[in-house]
Amino acid sequence: MGRKSTVQRAVVVGVAVAALAVSAAALVPPAAGGQVQAEHATQAEQTDQAATRAAVEAAVDHTAHAATALSGAPGYAGVAVDYDAARVTVSWKGKAPAAVNELAATAEGVTVDVERAALSEADLRAASTRLLDSQRAAHGPGAVVAAYATDGHTGLVAEVGRDSAAARSAGLDQALAEAAGVPVTVELVDDGVMSTSVSRRNDGSPWHAGGAIASKDGTDYCTTGFSIITAGGDRRIVTAAHCNEGFGSVVRDGAGQRMGVVSSRAVGLDAELIKPDGTTARSVYGGPWNASRSDARYRFPIGGVQQPAVGQNICSSGAVTGEHCGAKVRAIDVAWTCGKRTCHGFRASREDGGVVVGGGDSGGPMYVVIDGKAYARGMIDGGSNRRSCGSTSVSTQCFSYVYGIPMVDILSHWDARIDS
The missing domain is CATH 3.30.300 (GMP Synthetase; Chain A, domain 3)
Incomplete structure (x- = not known):
């Protein structure tokens, strides 16, 4: 099933509003023995800068979301973002439709450029x-x-x-x-590219995205993805199709507890759905693989779904290696071999070449956090370019490139919506 080409008007947070943030240093007069005061001012400036940066990135992401909604329309080639310049570039083969020009005219605080593409x-x-x-x-x-x-x-x-x-x-x-x-x-x-199948280990109903899936003997080998709601109103858990034997297979969590059974598979997307015993949660595990409730990134509510664009920030979260943020989408519509087929998705990495995924993280969620909520962007499928691992739940291999299947493709295939 193809992607929907319905145009969605961007709901953009004006960057200019965020830019009005005034540092505390400008409001506090100098005083004797002002070293502590200066330190507080520096901290306040950093806080203001971070808030401004977050507002800019949110505005760019909202505009990019409206642009990527055009995917599937004849001539669409791709979308790329530049957070530093507050810019979204839409590439199109042939004359871009009126919807693209409308987006360029209505996006507040974000520049929208249209570039001609040779191929769609x-x-x-x-x-x-x-x-x-x-x-x-x-x-x-x-x-x-x-x-x-x-x-x-x-x-x-x-x-x-x-x-x-x-x-x-x-x-x-x-x-x-x-x-x-x-x-x-x-x-x-x-x-x-290697499939990344091999606490989050012991989740329970309601099941969260980012939890461990285990083999019959309790060995971790994959991760739960986002919860979705099918056209019939049934809640299902997404994970990678290469994670088990196929339709009807029993799925267990990291402690060996029965989670449910595989109810449907889409091998062209290397995705499958788990019919859970019990219900599902509208949230995703973040933070390290062994994070506790005291960790600020332990768990995020789901805010919605967004299609990835080149240059966007993204996090991946696996039950074995934990959450990895600071990565950017480097290419969209990447093709690679998964099993005996060709899969299409996107690839992301960090500027410093650090670890973004490891064995056992397959099926896990990929997302961006905006205003405290995780917006679903993909499902972890594989990794490449080996790197030494840090702390992990089991011995595994780690990689500096992560390959993801877009959640919009998974939702479109099953005519489903994200559970948010």
Whole structure:
């Protein structure tokens, strides 16, 4: 089922309002022995700056949400954000519809630019699918690690495993371009995308996003995702389809307690639904994997759902490695191999190359926190570019790239809505 192309008017918090914040240093006159006072002023300035920054990012995210609602319309190529410049860029193949111009005219405190794209999102999705499917058949699942749009949406970047048979084949660039039907730039990488399946360990009804899913012997191997409500009004828990044996499988939490059964699967999205024993919670676990209720990020209520855009902030939360924030979406509509199929989603990483996901986090929630609420953006599917782990609930592998399936795609497939 395709994404909805209904235009949603942005509800934008004016950046100018946030910019009126005046630091406490300007309000407090200097006094004798003012070192403590100066320290307080510095703290107040930092607080004001953080509040202003948060307001700017929220305004940009709201505008981007309105722009990404156009996904699926003919010609749509993508959306990218720049928080520092308070800017949203909408890329379009051909003439952009009136809705894009209306967004540019009505967004308060956020600049909306429209850029011409050579190829649309639909063009590049079809091309990346052809590329991965052909190379998987010719050289195996590890040949092409990932494929995503070039800057300007003129073609694809194909990441090829350095040690793969594909990398050793003659005329690789030309072969990939012929398979894709669009220009292809090849980049060699050292490792491939790995599914991240292998406290949050002992959740209970109502079940929360970010809790542990276990095998029959109680070994952690996956994470619960967001709760959704189907068209029939039934509550279900999302997780990754590669996490268990299939339809009807019994699912248990990290302590071995029965959670429910798998009621539906969408292998093209590598997603499945769990019919829970009991009910579900409208919240997500944050903080470290072993966070307690005293942790400020222990749990967040769900605020809604948003489609990711390039440049946006994002958090991932897994039962094994915990919550990882500070990452940004680097590419949307990335193609990679999941099982025997080609999956499409997005990829995110931190500027410092730090860990964003690990084994056992598959199926977990990806989101952004705005005004204390978590807005669902995706489901963790895999990771690449290995890194040393910090504290984890079990011994595992960790990665600096996280791959996510957009929640809007999952909701659209099951004609469902987020439980918020």
